[in-house]
Each structure stands twice: as structure tokens, then as C-alpha cells.
Amino acid sequence: MQQALSLYNTLTRKKEVFEPLHAPFVGMYVCGPTVYGEPHLGHARSAVTFDVLYRYLRYLGYTVRYVRNVTDVGHLVNDADEGEDKIQKRAKLEALEPMEVVQHYTNIYHDEMRKLNVLPPDIEPRASGHIIEQIEMIQEILKNGLAYQVNGSVYFDVPAYNEGHHYGKLSGRNIDDLIANTRATEGQEEKRSPLDFALWKKASSMHIMRWPSPWSDGFPGWHLECSAMSRKYLGTTFDIHGGGLDLMFPHHECEIAQSQASDNHTDAAKYWVHNNMITVNGQKMGKSLGNFINLSELFSGNHALLEEKYSPMTIRFFILQAHYRSTLDFSNEALQAARKGYTKLMNGLRILEKLQYPKEAGTPDEKLNEELLKLTEDCFRGMNDDMNTARTIAALFNLLKKVNSLYLGQLPVSSLTRGTFDTIRNTYTRLVLDVLGLREEPIGDTEEMLDLVLSFYREAKEGKAYDKVDLIRAELKKQGITIKDLKTGIDWAYEE
RNA sequence: GGUAACGUGGCCGAGUGGCUAGGCUCAGCUCUGCAAAAGCUGCUACAGCGGUUCGAAUCCGCUCGUUACCUCCA
Numbered sequence: 001m002q003q004a005l006s007l008y009n010t011l012t013r014k015k016e017v018f019e020p021l022h023a024p025f026v027g028m029y030v031c032g033p034t035v036y037g038e039p040h041l042g043h044a045r046s047a048v049t050f051d052v053l054y055r056y057l058r059y060l061g062y063t064v065r066y067v068r069n070v071t072d073v074g075h076l077v078n079d080a081d082e083g084e085d086k087i088q089k090r091a092k093l094e095a096l097e098p099m100e101v102v103q104h105y106t107n108i109y110h111d112e113m114r115k116l117n118v119l120p121p122d123i124e125p126r127a128s129g130h131i132i133e134q135i136e137m138i139q140e141i142l143k144n145g146l147a148y149q150v151n152g153s154v155y156f157d158v159p160a161y162n163e164g165h166h167y168g169k170l171s172g173r174n175i176d177d178l179i180a181n182t183r184a185t186e187g188q189e190e191k192r193s194p195l196d197f198a199l200w201k202k203a204s205s206m207h208i209m210r211w212p213s214p215w216s217d218g219f220p221g222w223h224l225e226c227s228a229m230s231r232k233y234l235g236t237t238f239d240i241h242g243g244g245l246d247l248m249f250p251h252h253e254c255e256i257a258q259s260q261a262s263d264n265h266t267d268a269a270k271y272w273v274h275n276n277m278i279t280v281n282g283q284k285m286g287k288s289l290g291n292f293i294n295l296s297e298l299f300s301g302n303h304a305l306l307e308e309k310y311s312p313m314t315i316r317f318f319i320l321q322a323h324y325r326s327t328l329d330f331s332n333e334a335l336q337a338a339r340k341g342y343t344k345l346m347n348g349l350r351i352l353e354k355l356q357y358p359k360e361a362g363t364p365d366e367k368l369n370e371e372l373l374k375l376t377e378d379c380f381r382g383m384n385d386d387m388n389t390a391r392t393i394a395a396l397f398n399l400l401k402k403v404n405s406l407y408l409g410q411l412p413v414s415s416l417t418r419g420t421f422d423t424i425r426n427t428y429t430r431l432v433l434d435v436l437g438l439r440e441e442p443i444g445d446t447e448e449m450l451d452l453v454l455s456f457y458r459e460a461k462e463g464k465a466y467d468k469v470d471l472i473r474a475e476l477k478k479q480g481i482t483i484k485d486l487k488t489g490i491d492w493a494y495e496e
Numbered sequence: 497g498g499u500a501a502c503g504u505g506g507c508c509g510a511g512u513g514g515c516u517a518g519g520c521u522c523a524g525c526u527c528u529g530c531a532a533a534a535g536c537u538g539c540u541a542c543a544g545c546g547g548u549u550c551g552a553a554u555c556c557g558c559u560c561g562u563u564a565c566c567u568c569c570a
Binding site: 030031032033034042043046071168171172173174177178180197198201221222223243244245246247248249250251254276277279282283284286317318321322323326327328329331333334335336337338339340341344347378382388390391393394395396397398401404405407408410 | 497511518520566568570
């Protein structure tokens with residue numbers, strides 16, 4: 001009954017039925033964070049999007065190897081005067097070892113992802129740990145005549161490559177337009193063409209992140225790590241390559257070029273999948289625009305743009321309520337609506353746990369059964385249509401309405417067949433928990449609730465209702481809490 | 497300037513040729529000690545102008561507006 005999963009493939013610009021190269025195995029590579037700063041809402045969207053894809057593929061029964069890298073070397077500061085390694089720059093500012101900075105932000109990234117219930121990838125390779133593989137790939141490209149060496153640096157020869165391939169096939173560009181529109185930037189004298197990009201850069205004497213290579217002490221180019229690491233762990237051709245839309249050009253374009261120009265001779269991935277950006281007041285969230293919101297700020301509410309704090313699950317729901325290929329605009333109103341919607345979905349989960357199928361089935365209401373089964377199919381129809389979680393969630397809400405009616409007795413549970421009952425329960429709970437990756441969040445303040453109980457205790461005691469007093473004491477004891485009747489008042493302690 | 501998108505009701509956000517998306521907000525009803533929850537009902541839509549079609553939010557063209565990439569930013 002489940003139709004096939006379709007995905008929009010940037011490479012072909014259309015939705016395609018997903019067919020793995022080597023079913024039941026699926027290889028998926030996603031561009032991870034550059035760990036030089038705090039993760040923000042944009043990171044969350046990419047991570048959540050591909051987390052749901054990962055989860056859904058597993059739900060469908062595939063054995064997935066999910067690789068998401070950590071970029072800890074080699075990206076330049078764009079707004080800096082000189083081409084200084086981004087990570088090195090931060091390190092200098094904070095007087096730390098570069099790897100210390102990297103570790104610091106990697107840890108934060110992991111913590112925030114865990115809060116968002118993003119599953120860890122199966123392999124999380126670091127660029128700095130794969131220098132040898134990157135050097136190897138450069139040698140292949142040199143050997144194939146599609147790169148050249150200048151002063152200890154190696155550049156990819158885009159015009160030469162373009163003679164036999166199409167540089168720009170992913171992002172829909174052609175090399176002539178690109179050349180016509182290239183702006184002159186400094187420090188590019190070594191390149192034969194402004195489109196050429198570095199595979200290896202010689203390090204200046206000040207540059208402390210450096211590794212030996214056949215050409216110089218230096219560091220790998222900025223697109224190479226993904227090519228080298230995806231090949232190492234997933235093979236020369238794998239199923240899915242994901243990342244943010246802003247990476248499509250030049251990053252992913254260069255990856256394809258490198259992959260073709262090396263001994264791979266492939267486009268690296270069969271399906272290229274891109275998630276869209278988060279906007280704030282209609283503008284892309286970006287560091288240079290100064291309008292980005294860190295995840296820690298969202299969770300704490302500590303940011304000028306935030307009216308309140310938003311929980312990780314609210315953020316996750318907010319992201320999932322839009323389709324991953326649409327831009328998603330941030331606003332307090334939208335997040336508050338997301339919080340309520342998320343809560344509603346969780347209440348449905350609790351109701352379904354409590355709902356029992358009666359011992360004796362009544363007369364099945366054929367129309368109702370049919371309607372309910374259609375609603376469950378709608379849930380999957382949304383997922384299968386290019387992972388349209390917005391449609392899936394809409395279908396879940398429609399299903400929830402019926403579930404609530406069943407729970408309140410407005411619709412008799414006995415008019416369902418056992419099969420229908422199980423189907424709606426399984427569809428709802430598995431989609432919400434396993435596929436969408438939403439989970440219940442702890443509610444309220446335990447201490448405040450305890451204070452409330454203690455106030456009832458005090459009242460009971462004052463009213464000499466000793467049955468009640470004993471009961472409260474016994475029940476709290478079960479929770480590992482002892483009530484202490486002190487001269488100064490009533491207090492509690494952990495049971496020793 | 498080049499390339500690629502987008503413009504849906506009070507807000508967010510699906511849909512892509514005919515069938516109620518959904519969530520939040522607001523109003524009413526049922527239920528109810530009060531309230532909430534839940535259910536039901538209602539409200540304001542497809543940027544504008546032309547065209548194709550029996551029929552368009554959906555296809556085509558133009559206009560207006562917005563955005564992204566083109567800068568070694570995930």
C-alpha cells in the first residue's frame with residue numbers, strides 16, 4: 001500500500017523515485033558544520049531535514065550509512081583583509097589552540113543536536129583527520145591533467161575540466177557566464193583562471209594549521225574534504241548527497257568536478273538534495289547580516305528578537321511544518337503557533353497510549369474505517385512526496401481529530417475493526433516519534449509541584465485529616481521523597 | 497548585469513488544471529460549578545494584467561515586488 005519515496009534531485013531538477021544503487025543499502029553524505037562558531041537556526045534546519053530523511057529511510061527498511069562531516073580546517077574568513085584560516089583567526093583571538101576551538105564548538109554542536117533529537121550520524125569524519133586521503137585525490141587529479149601546481153599550491157583547472165565535462169551542471173550555470181561575471185579578488189594571481197579553485201594551499205609562515213604534502217607544508221582546499229571523505233566511507237558513487245542550498249555553488253559544484261576529475265569519474269552522488277534557508281524578516285540569516293540566532297539563544301530566550309524562549313521540540317516542529325525546499329521565515333508568532341501545534345501532537349500521543357480496543361468488537365462502520373485508513377495513507381503520501389513533512393503533519397492533525405473523538409466517545413471505538421485501530425495507532429505514534437523525531441519534553445517545575453503537594457499536606461495536617469496526611473507521606477516516599485515536619489515549617493528532603 | 501527561485505486569507509504554511517490542506521489567531525455552538533481540553537460551525541486567499549482551456553491559485557506571456565547564488569561564507 002505504501003507508494004515509493006520520491007526526492008527532488010537538484011542534479012536533474014525534478015522529482016525522482018528513490019532507487020538505491022545497492023538496495024537495501026543506502027549511502028548518504030551531508031555537509032556538516034564548520035566548527036568555528038555557535039550553531040544557529042540554519043544549522044538546525046539542515047540537520048533536522050536530513051535527520052528526518054535518515055529516519056524515514058530506516059523506517060522504510062533500508063540499511064543506511066549516514067556520514068556527516070565536521071569541517072575543522074581550511075575555510076577562509078570572507079570579510080577579513082587577508083586570507084587567514086577561519087579557525088586560526090578565532091584561535092588567535094581567544095589565545096587557544098586551533099584544535100581546542102574546534103573541539104569546543106564541536107561539543108556545543110553535538111549538545112544542541114541532541115536536544116533537537118537529531119540522531120548522530122554513523123560516521124562523523126573530520127577534515128583534519130583525512131589529510132592523506134585528500135592528498136591522494138589531488139595526485140589523481142594532477143595525474144589526469146586537470147590541476148596544476150604553482151609555488152607549492154595546487155589549483156583545479158576549471159576551463160580544462162570544462163572541455164570534457166560541464167562545470168556548472170548542478171547549479172545550472174555555464175563557464176562563459178561565470179567568467180563574464182567573476183569579480184576580481186585579491187590574492188588570486190597564481191590562478192590561471194578566476195574560476196579555478198585551490199586543492200592545496202601553501203601555508204604562510206604565520207599559518208599554524210599545516211600539514212606536509214608533496215607540494216608544500218600547507219592545508220587542503222576548501223571543497224576537497226567532502227569529496228575525499230565521502231569516497232572513503234561511501235564509495236566512488238553513493239546514493240544521496242545533502243546540504244544547504246547555499247552550498248550548491250560553488251561547493252557542491254566543485255565536489256562534482258573533483259569527483260569527475262579524480263579516478264572516480266562520477267558525479268559522486270545519484271541524488272543531490274538541498275534544503276532551503278531560514279530567513280529573518282524575509283532576509284537570509286547570515287553572520288555577515290548580523291541577524292542570526294544561535295540555538296542556545298532560542299532555547300534560553302536570550303536574544304533581542306525573541307519574545308520568549310522556545311524549546312528544542314518547538315524548534316523542530318517549526319522546521320518540520322514547512323517543506324524543506326521552501327524558505328522558512330522566522331517570527332515569534334510563527335514559533336508560538338509551532339509550540340501549540342507541537343503540544344497538540346503530543347497530547348494525541350498520550351491519548352493513543354490510553355485508548356484501548358474493546359474486548360468485544362461491535363459492528364464495524366465501514367465508512368468510518370475507510371475514512372480513517374485514508375487519513376493514515378495521507379500521512380505517508382506526504383512523506384513520499386519529496387519528504388513533505390508539512391503535508392504529513394497536516395494529515396496527522398486530521399487523524400488526531402478522529403482520535404480525539406474516539407477518546408471522548410463521540411465516535412465509538414467499537415465501530416472500528418481491530419486492524420484499523422492498530423493502523424491508526426501505529427501510524428501516528430511511529431511517524432511522530434520515529435520518523436519526525438518529536439518527543440515529549442518534561443513539563444513544569446518539579447519543585448513547584450512539590451510545594452503544591454506540601455501545601456495540601458499542611459492543610460490536611462491542620463485539619464487533622466490524618467488519613468490524607470499519611471497517604472501523601474506514603475505516596476511521596478514512593479517517589480523517594482521524605483517530608484520533614486520541622487518547628488520552622490514543612491520541608492522535604494531526598495530519602496536517604 | 498548573469499543565473500535560479502518566490503509572491504496564497506489576521507499570522508505561519510501546504511497544494512500545482514476541476515475534489516475542505518493543516519497549525520495559530522478571532523467569533524459562535526456543544527459539553528461544563530467556573531475554566532480548560534476536545535468536537536462542531538463560521539471568517540477574511542491565491543500580487544496585477546492579458547492569454548490557453550469547458551474549467552487556472554495551478555499552464556503560458558508581460559508588469560510590479562521580494563529573495564538567494566554569482567565573493568575559497570554549511
